[in-house]
Amino acid sequence: MELTPQDVWTLASTALVLIMTPGLALFYGGLVRVRSVVNMMLFSVSAMGVVGVLWILFGYSMNYFAEGESGFAGDPFKDFGLIATAPADFIGVGFGAVFAMITTALISGAIADRVGLGSWVLFAGVWATLVYFPVAAWVWGGGWIQNLGGVLGTPDVIDLAGGTVIHINAGAAALALALVAGKRLGFGPGSHKPHSIPLVTIGAALLWFGWIGFNSGLATETGEAGLILVNTLGAPAAGIVGWIVADVLRGKKPGVIGAASGAVAGLVAITPSAANLAPVWALLLGLVAGIACAFAIEWKYRLGYDDSLDVVGLHLVAGVIGSLYLGFFAFDDGLFTGGDAGLLLVQTISVVAVMVYSFVVSLIIALAVKMLTGLRVPAEVEEGGIDAVAHGEEAYAYEVPAGR
Numbered sequence: 439m440e441l442t443p444q445d446v447w448t449l450a451s452t453a454l455v456l457i458m459t460p461g462l463a464l465f466y467g468g469l470v471r472v473r474s475v476v477n478m479m480l481f482s483v484s485a486m487g488v489v490g491v492l493w494i495l496f497g498y499s500m501n502y503f504a505e506g507e508s509g510f511a512g513d514p515f516k517d518f519g520l521i522a523t524a525p526a527d528f529i530g531v532g533f534g535a536v537f538a539m540i541t542t543a544l545i546s547g548a549i550a551d552r553v554g555l556g557s558w559v560l561f562a563g564v565w566a567t568l569v570y571f572p573v574a575a576w577v578w579g580g581g582w583i584q585n586l587g588g589v590l591g592t593p594d595v596i597d598l599a600g601g602t603v604i605h606i607n608a609g610a611a612a613l614a615l616a617l618v619a620g621k622r623l624g625f626g627p628g629s630h631k632p633h634s635i636p637l638v639t640i641g642a643a644l645l646w647f648g649w650i651g652f653n654s655g656l657a658t659e660t661g662e663a664g665l666i667l668v669n670t671l672g673a674p675a676a677g678i679v680g681w682i683v684a685d686v687l688r689g690k691k692p693g694v695i696g697a698a699s700g701a702v703a704g705l706v707a708i709t710p711s712a713a714n715l716a717p718v719w720a721l722l723l724g725l726v727a728g729i730a731c732a733f734a735i736e737w738k739y740r741l742g743y744d745d746s747l748d749v750v751g752l753h754l755v756a757g758v759i760g761s762l763y764l765g766f767f768a769f770d771d772g773l774f775t776g777g778d779a780g781l782l783l784v785q786t787i788s789v790v791a792v793m794v795y796s797f798v799v800s801l802i803i804a805l806a807v808k809m810l811t812g813l814r815v816p817a818e819v820e821e822g823g824i825d826a827v828a829h830g831e832e833a834y835a836y837e838v839p840a841g842r
Contacts, residue, residue, distance in 0.1 A: 619814060
């Protein structure tokens with residue numbers, strides 16, 4: 439069987455999405471203090487390892503419902519180790535794997551500077567099994583969310599590339615994990631400043647680069663792919679503008695960290711909707727997401743939870759905005775684009791269901807991991823630096839020439 443143009447593009451998109459997780463490692467690594475860079479980057483890399491293995495063993499099998507199959511998730515044993523998967527389907531298996539990897543890695547930003555690698559790896563493996571794989575099956579694999587419109591007599595739920603499956607899912611899990619992990623030593627506004635703006639910029643650039651494949655990897659028509667491309671450029675561009683404007687209006691000095699965060703907010707918001715919005719509405723969405731997330735990241739100080747790298751303020755908030763926004767502006771079915779409240783209803787149900795499920799189950803997993811491992815590193819290790827003590831590596835090893 440020969441490769442089709444669609445196969446070739448999906449292969450290329452898989453490579454684009456794969457590089458997003460190392461890009462995330464750089465993004466997160468630049469945002470933490472210099473003494474925990476290795477630990478933070480290793481969280482993303484280890485997620486690739488653990489989730490990649492689980493995906494091949496049983497994650498892909500859980501990710502879809504076979505004909506006549508229903509329930510919590512797909513049967514993990516129907517295709518264990520991909521033994522029943524036709525070679526022609528392997529491209530799709532690989533494309534799904536890289537989505538699972540980065541979704542799990544996103545959560546780690548909430549626990550920077552204070553959690554050990556072993557605790558994280560245990561949480562990541564269990565979370566992927568009990569939360570990511572089932573939710574992906576609900577939304578994309580023939581599960582109840584994908585079929586919700588038919589049941590209620592409304593348009594089908596729209597989630598192109600993971601507003602619910604990825605961003606709301608990871609954001610809700612990050613909140614639960616941050617609450618269980620507790621606050622960093624000395625937590626407060628301005629207490630833990632990013633150590634490397636260049637790393638953050640490189641990481642954000644790789645994320646945006648990979649997001650093209652993230653959103654358009656399964657596009658089958660030129661017009662659809664073109665629309666997705668334009669929206670995936672426009673929304674984050676508007677997100678940058680929105681974040682900078684928000685900073686200026688509240689008397690803060692605009693900077694690269696804010697601009698990069700605004701781009702991520704726009705990318706997150708457009709993820710579920712890139713194929714279903716006119717470009718002008720995508721620009722508005724990015725602008726709204728950039729402004730909203732700029733304010734949302736301050737919630738952790740007001741509410742007293744320590745989401746270290748603002749996974750909640752970026753991914754959960756922008757994911758909710760992007761998913762609900764479809765109910766108002768999606769082609770034909772949005773409230774303001776010729777439809778009624780039906781799409782908004784099913785979008786809201788999917789958002790609330792995934793958010794509540796992910797938070798509750800993630801909280802239980804985090805509490806169980808804390809009982810087994812303690813979750814956090816000792817205070818002296820956190821204070822002295824996780825990298826040197828736990829990993830024996832430093833992000834920047836400077837050698838002094840002999841005789842000096």
